[in-house]
Amino acid sequence: MDLFKFFTGKPSSKEVAKDRLKLILIHDRANVSPELLEMMKTDILEVISKYVIIDDGDVDVRFTKTDESEGSAPALVASIPIKKMRAR
Template sequence: MGFFDFFAKNKSGNVAKDRLKLLLVSDRANCSPEIMEAIKNDIIKVISKYMDVDTEALDIQITQTQSEDGKEVVPALFANIPIKDIKNGNPNK
């Protein structure tokens, strides 16, 4: 093990962190973690047809924002999806 390997995050730690984040997001959205995971997987599946995405760095959050009329607070989905490359050609192939 090298010097910098000591400071590298372990895989299980990242998985636990992602699960906790997903749990917190699903709580804010008032839906189950399973539904949030399905949403995340569907987003990745659709975008992956057109782009190579960094699924490890993907961040999906549900926050509260003002409605268009400004009279109420509504949930909003924000997704930060790092793109590695744009695919060329027909996405259906």
């Protein structure tokens, strides 16, 4: 256990840098440019906005990896805060 994280509640700069490097490697291995990821994010938000009202400021869309027993694979993870459902 990282004692710095335990006492402050924040990850150390080493952990943050390590996580950022992992994300960069995942993006490279998935062969996804930042422009393509932004286009995907825009399309996803456009579709979801038909059904719900979302908080655009806190949207987080990124690539990560899955933890599979036969190896990891890229995965798209989206955190999209919903303000309320649209009336039908």
